[in-house]
Amino acid sequence: MIDETDRNILIALADDARLSLKELSQRVNLSAPSVSERLKRLEERGVIRAFTLDVDPSALGYTLQAIVRIRPLPGQLHIVQNLLDQVAELVECDKVTGDDCFIARLYIRSMEHLDRILDRIAEKAETNTAIVKAQPVRRRLPPLA
Template sequence: MLDETDRALLTLLTANARMPLKELAGRVGLSSPSVSERLRRLEERGVIRAFTADIDPARLGYTLQAIVRIRPLPGRLHLVQKLIEEIPEITECDKVTGDDCFIARLMLRDISHLDRILDGIADKAETSTSIVKAQPVLRRLPPLG
């Protein structure tokens, strides 16, 4: 379980994963060594998986995002999953229940970029695509309480 200090640390790190240890310690009212130990334990328990950078895809030329629902053709599930794992423009993918097996988020330069990617899986799966207009909720932590 998480205590109040762990929750505070996770909230602070989610906002800025590069926050200096000394500043983290000051914000939660502990010494730097105590905060360091707590972070180490959170990592060991798998609560913290990584410290990452939040990069804006549009600044890298990816001006379009799409959500693609993917339904492999019979007998092609493992082949399609391997293909999905190898497409670098797929930045997130969930294997789901229901009619579709996978729901993927793609970062794209334009519509023709989407066509090229989908053409590569068309003989192995059916797809249904939605273009992302906006992201009113960016990736965030679930409630920590």
């Protein structure tokens, strides 16, 4: 578990992972060495896995986003998983229970672009695709209680 200070550190970093140690220490009312030690412990415990970059896909020409449910055909699970791993436009993929085995998020430039990607796995899996209209809840931290 984490204490209130660790919680405040995580909240501040979730808002801006580029905060300097000085700025972060001011936000949580600790000295820079104390914050540095807490960060080190949070990383060692696996609470903090990475400091990431948030890029706007539309600025790179990816104007559409799709969620694709993927159901491999019998005996094709590992082949499909390997195929998915090779799709650069696929930015997230969860292996799930239920009728589908995978739920993937893709950034695409056009519907034709989506078709070309899905054609790569069409012989190995069934797909069901939804185009994302908006993302009312962006990726966020789980409750830190």
